[in-house]
Amino acid sequence: MKVLVLDDSRLFHNILGEAFAQESDISPVVCHNLTEGIEKLKSELFDFVCVSMHLEDGDGISFTKTVRKISEYKHTPIVLFTSKDSKVVYANALKSGVTEVFQKNNIQQLINFIHRFTSLKKPMRGRILYVEDSLSQRAMVTSIFTKRGLKVDAFATAEEAFESFLNHEYDLVITDIVLEGRMTGVTLTNYIRRLDGDKGDIPILALTGFDDVSRRIELFSLSVSDYVIKPLIEEELLARVRNLIASRQFYVASLQQKRRAEMADKAKSDFLSKMSHDLRTPLNAILGYAELILMNADEYDAEHNDSISEIFNAGRHLLELVNDTLDLAAIESGKIRLKIEDVELDDVLDQCLKLITVQAGQHGIELINKAGSKGLKLRADYTRLKQVLLNLLSNAVKYNRHQGSVIISCKVQDEKYVNIGVTDTGYGISQSDIGKLFSPFERLNVKAETEGTGIGLVICKDLVERMGGEIGVKSEIDNGSTFWVRLPLVKS
Numbered sequence: 001m002k003v004l005v006l007d008d009s010r011l012f013h014n015i016l017g018e019a020f021a022q023e024s025d026i027s028p029v030v031c032h033n034l035t036e037g038i039e040k041l042k043s044e045l046f047d048f049v050c051v052s053m054h055l056e057d058g059d060g061i062s063f064t065k066t067v068r069k070i071s072e073y074k075h076t077p078i079v080l081f082t083s084k085d086s087k088v089v090y091a092n093a094l095k096s097g098v099t100e101v102f103q104k105n106n107i108q109q110l111i112n113f114i115h116r117f118t119s120l121k122k123p124m125r126g127r128i129l130y131v132e133d134s135l136s137q138r139a140m141v142t143s144i145f146t147k148r149g150l151k152v153d154a155f156a157t158a159e160e161a162f163e164s165f166l167n168h169e170y171d172l173v174i175t176d177i178v179l180e181g182r183m184t185g186v187t188l189t190n191y192i193r194r195l196d197g198d199k200g201d202i203p204i205l206a207l208t209g210f211d212d213v214s215r216r217i218e219l220f221s222l223s224v225s226d227y228v229i230k231p232l233i234e235e236e237l238l239a240r241v242r243n244l245i246a247s248r249q250f251y252v253a254s255l256q257q258k259r260r261a262e263m264a265d266k267a268k269s270d271f272l273s274k275m276s277h278d279l280r281t282p283l284n285a286i287l288g289y290a291e292l293i294l295m296n297a298d299e300y301d302a303e304h305n306d307s308i309s310e311i312f313n314a315g316r317h318l319l320e321l322v323n324d325t326l327d328l329a330a331i332e333s334g335k336i337r338l339k340i341e342d343v344e345l346d347d348v349l350d351q352c353l354k355l356i357t358v359q360a361g362q363h364g365i366e367l368i369n370k371a372g373s374k375g376l377k378l379r380a381d382y383t384r385l386k387q388v389l390l391n392l393l394s395n396a397v398k399y400n401r402h403q404g405s406v407i408i409s410c411k412v413q414d415e416k417y418v419n420i421g422v423t424d425t426g427y428g429i430s431q432s433d434i435g436k437l438f439s440p441f442e443r444l445n446v447k448a449e450t451e452g453t454g455i456g457l458v459i460c461k462d463l464v465e466r467m468g469g470e471i472g473v474k475s476e477i478d479n480g481s482t483f484w485v486r487l488p489l490v491k492s
Helices: 008-019 033-045 059-065 087-096 107-121 137-147 158-169 184-191 214-220 236-295 302-332 345-362 383-400 456-466
Strands: 002-006 027-031 048-052 078-082 099-103 127-131 153-154 172-178 204-206 228-229 341-344 366-370 377-380 405-413 415-424 470-475 482-489
Touching: 002 008, 002 033, 008 027, 008 415, 027 033, 027 184, 033 059, 048 059, 048 107, 048 137, 059 078, 059 087, 078 107, 087 099, 099 107, 099 184, 099 482, 127 137, 127 158, 127 470, 137 153, 137 236, 137 345, 158 172, 158 184, 172 184, 172 236, 184 204, 204 236, 228 236, 236 302, 341 345, 341 383, 345 366, 345 383, 377 383, 377 482, 383 405, 383 456, 383 482, 456 470, 456 482
Parallel strands: 002 027, 002 048, 048 078, 078 099, 127 153, 127 172, 172 204, 204 228, 366 405
Antiparallel strands: 341 377, 405 415, 415 482, 470 482
């Protein structure tokens, strides 16, 4: 990009020179006065012009008016440098044809501005369907696009264009509104918008010789993406085409990325599901044989029994991990189904406490039921609710202090929900770690020796939300944690 700079300050020249030196695609040419600048513009072609407000032979605003009279520079970006911010100068500058006003200390912003404004000079990629019944206009616009690197299928009638549209993929449709033949540009737009999927959503740029409020409203009501008024200005046309094609290509790329991600997620879930099933069969056999040997422990020495116990415990832990992974895979693949019904909360809690009592006793943990849940009925899946509460109780035991306690509480909220709380006397969780609790395979270093899969809470969260509830936690370091579940009550 060739940039003409007009300024008489050597210090500013040095600053600009250092800044432009970092940009390999910008080639600056410096002039010290306006007369020299005009001669340069006539002898060479520049992509961008920067001029200071005050020079020895005139001012930047008058210079801009002169430049705009040169046909090659009617639409070239011109930036005016000033040493101070003035609304009057800014207004006068824009009236003269200045593109933007910059203070001299905003050099990096100027460079960014140059890059963005000269992006129209860069080649484009894409395929355009162009409909225009004027042969000369069609040839001229097609030439403009092909010089920019675009592929163009140009047609004189909308009938031909629509047939091509159905058989090919395009990034943009450009159509004149008034066309010869049975179909107008309006009809073509309507036909395209009736199509399903991506084809019906393609951007459409309308060309029209009418520029009044009613026509603009009509065009946008037809779902035209944008429009350009005739006679066409090349720079405006290219700018609108570039924006529409870039938006279309970004949309298509995002859609493809989304589909790839969904396919990858499905493949992962299917793989996890299959592997989990395949692993459980040999694992159950290992656990079964280990348990049989332990039942006849009297026949073996202590060292032998310890080894078998290690095998049994390790196998049981691995089976828990596989079961959790299978649950997670079922949830992610959408295969899990819930049976929502009226559930007696007291019954579920009794079942959970019976199942957790042995584990709590092994850790010296006291279980305290303060729920007072008799008579409360929830809308939930009985089995999955029990799974959730068992997971929370098991964690409260595993991550507790020795000889600690676990308290189960219950509170009705607004006669619509019930909050079930599981409070432990453990080590607590920092605020920075709480956000990680419900992420897959995240295990916090609260009690490093404790075994776990790191996905139990993820499963709990998904199950609770599927039952129309919420799950959360309150915790402080050294002050234990309370995990709570909120579920809807049965309407009386």
